[in-house]
Amino acid sequence: MSDAFFSKPRPFSKRKRTDDDGGSAPSPSRGGGARNGTSSRGSSLQRGGRGGDRGRGSSRGGRGGRTGGRDSQQQGGKGKGRRRDDDDDEELDVADTGFDSDDAGSQEPEGDQDDGTEEEDDLETPAQKRLRLSQMYLSTLEKDKEEDHGFDAADLDRDIIADRLQQDVLEHTGKLHLNVASTLQLPIPSSSIFRTPAKGHRGSVTSAVASHDGQWLYTSSKDGAILKYSLGAVSSSSPSSSSTADADQPRITRVAYMKKALSESQKRNAEKHKRFDAAPTAATGEKGKGKEVAEGHTDEILDLAISHDGRILASAGRDKVIGCWNVEGDGGKWLRGLGGHKDVVGSIAFRLGTNELYSSSYDRTVKLFDLSTLSYIETLFGHQDSIQSIDALRAEVAVTAGGRDKTIRFWKTAEESQLVFRGGGASRMRNVLDGAMEDEGVEDEERKRRRRREEAKGPVKFVEGSVDCVAMVDDSTMLSGGDSGSICLWNITKKKPIFTKQLAHGINEHASETEGVIGTARWITALATLPYGDVFASGSWDGSIRLWRIDERVRSFSQIATVDAPGFVNSLQLTAPALRPTKETHVTPVNLVAKGGSKKGGDAAAGDKKQDKALIVVAATSKEPRLGRWMRFKDAKDGALVAVIPMQ
Incomplete structure (x- = not known):
């Protein structure tokens, strides 16, 4: 040595x-x-x-x-x-x-002799190391702010830096709750509700999703195609600035069409009748002369999801394929179809801030993909029936709805474990399948039902037979909805719902020749939350989208507004572009919205317009349900609905 x-x-x-x-x-x-x-x-x-x-x-x-x-x-x-x-x-x-x-x-420079950081690391205490790392983090924040806005770092306010640090900590812990509901300007005027043009899809619209910056809108349909729209005029408009002259002009404009691909049988028929076509030449688009072969799904598209940076669009198809699209700019290009599922891919969801994609299928499995490399990661098992819905946030967790197995499963992908939450009422069959005693809990349930039937007091409660949709509020709280018309609020620390809203969208009454007037609950078809916020939306087929507010303790919720939406609401999304600071537009951080404060230097760069804070509700409405055709409304319109709710 x-x-x-x-x-x-x-x-x-x-x-x-x-x-x-x-x-x-x-x-x-x-x-x-x-x-x-x-x-x-x-x-x-x-x-x-x-x-x-x-x-x-x-x-x-x-x-x-x-x-x-x-x-x-x-x-x-x-x-x-x-x-x-x-x-x-x-x-x-x-x-x-x-x-x-x-x-x-x-023979060495003075700076090298005086530095001595490598030799003095052994003498640095843990407290001194934490102090040094904190100073480095603050200096990095000041440098980034100086590069983005072009002003001196000495002008930064210390309170803003403290808020930024607090926001980062809360985001990583998954317990950040934005008080957005109190800032919404309600009721929602009709001038703030926009619809896609009438000439669009040839089939029923199954899903609609907007980019996180509020610039683009994507819709999918049962015809196997995807339409891309521009939301520039919608996101920059406000009720006060709208006029009667602009009311007739379309706010949502179509910019791209990603059509359906040929199936295998169609390709074989094309090869069989190839002799009737002209010799292969350059793609001219003319009939019989070297047409371009479309790449995409060969069957219905049931769900869409957009990455956080807005570059990759994922689509779930009935053809058992997950489509990956490059949607940078005004167009859309097919990248690759990811296989692996053995049945219909019913729902997909991106993990916030990453390119990791969760997919759920009718084959009762959940798969995880990395779309940055277009590769497969792992498969999760546990459900006993087809999975109807899936949702994910920033943490390495996901929530799924198991349909007829009446379970909500909370997946911890890093730990390779799951938590099971059971909805619906007690029954002997389910207790036997679960391995419990046959009469455990059944006698009490039957006694309660008998008492309700005898007294005939209060509203009728419908038994939940299927859990159809889920949505995550934060990393430990979630919502579920099913065919009983109830919306349940869950927490991972409780095995039962901490709050339940019965008949959230009312009862549908219809006449029967033998029984007279029969009332059935309108089932919940879609749920969506503002990530880590106190607002969520629910949809059914009663002609309206309902907005709900979660209380500060996250123990209950109440209705605050409705949006007219005739037909079936097949998908929902809530986003607030002005609350999300990006490289192109720097605005007020999320934790200052509730305080009503403004961030010094937080305006957009020179020459850019300041974006107003607003909550955007995106919904896909159709004449028939997303997964079937057992009901149909002739007066409804197929398309997407966008409601812009300004904030104070």
């Missing part, structure tokens, strides 16, 4: 020779390093050696120098040359010799 240490070039010190030394320079040896107080035991002995050489330092430094000299002399005892006694180090004076051991003869 000592040979490796002394083989490196080290700074040396010139010493003024006296007559007592014999007038001859010492021969180089390992013990020579001890004269300069240099030792191989670490930086503490090295600093002590410097104090001993100078003779002006503290007694501790002198002792360190003498100790370092003795250690080095012991290690270099075999070296040749004349050695000096330890008392010579005490009598040596820097003022008399005129040389300094730190400056004289040094």
